[in-house]
Structure formats: structure tokens, C-alpha cells
């Protein structure tokens with residue numbers, strides 16, 4: 265059985281894969297926050313009034329499995345706060361993330377997953393770590409609305425939920441309820 269730290273690492277890496285998968289299918293959809301839960305992971309996305317259907321969520325899941333198998337490049341890169349802000353000039357959700365990170369450090373951490381680039385200060389950017397995740401190690405369980413708030417602005421995003429297979433096998437957690 266994987267340790268809690270290993271499960272957390274896998275959940276975190278799956279947030280990157282989820283975000284990259286959504287960006288491939290919907291390049292115009294702005295990604296917001298993402299993170300880990302005790303049983304899996306989630307990502308928030310600005311789908312507006314048309315959140316992905318059940319069939320589209322299944323497509324995202326399949327795309328994530330493809331990325332885990334076919335990914336050729338996964339690496340850390342850094343930008344200055346000004347470069348990072350310019351990169352996300354049209355994404356208020358990521359600009360808020362960049363502002364927070366820029367307060368903590370002089371450089372803002374990013375990752376490149378094949379052609380996709382996104383902000384994340386984590387140190388988990390080894391292709392081998394990503395490739396070590398089994399494509400069957402997770403499932404996407406659906407979507408819920410998620411409120412994004414910053415500086416008096418409120419926007420409803422769509423949260424896509426995922427669970428790890430280990431949590432599914434562990435019992436009590438069904439495909440329809442991911443505990444997030």
C-alpha cells in the first residue's frame with residue numbers, strides 16, 4: 265500500500281495532469297485553483313454556463329490516462345513575478361495565485377507538461393514521477409460548482425473531482441461520492 269505521503273504526491277501530480285487535459289480540449293477555458301483532498305484531487309475551471317457533461321468528463325479522464333502514458337516532457341521552470349503576471353494577463357484566477365506566490369519568493373515556480381505551462385511552486389517535476397503513476401490509478405467522479413473569490417469579485421467556476429483508485433479500493437468511498 266502506498267504511504268499517505270506517496271498518495272498525496274500522486275494526487276498533486278494528477279492535478280497537473282487534469283489541468284493539462286482540460287487545456288488540450290478547451291484551450292479557451294481558464295483554469296483556476298486545484299488541489300488535493302484526502303481521497304483524491306480537484307481542479308476548478310472557468311467553463312461559464314456550460315460545464316462539461318458526464319460524457320465530456322469521461323473524455324477528460326481518458327485524456328489524462330493518455331497524458332500519463334504518452335507524456336514526453338515534465339519539468340520545472342521559473343519566471344519573475346512580472347513575467348508570471350504577463351503570462352496570465354487574461355486569467356484573473358491564476359493572477360491571484362501569482363500575486364500570492366510573488367509575496368513569498370522572488371521567482372515564481374511553473375511547470376511544463378509537454379506543450380502546457382502552468383504555475384505551481386511544487387518540487388514534484390520529474391517525468392519519472394509522472395510516468396510512475398498507473399493510468400488506472402484514478403477516476404474522475406463528476407463536477408460541482410465552486411465559488412472563486414478575490415478582491416470583492418465572485419465567480420462560479422466548475423470543479424472537476426477525481427479520486428485515487430487506492431481510495432476506491434479502500435472501501436466506503438463510491439464512485440459517486442469522492443468525499444471532497
Ligand SMILES: [Zn+2]
Nearest residue numbers: 384385386388
Ligand atoms: Zn505542482
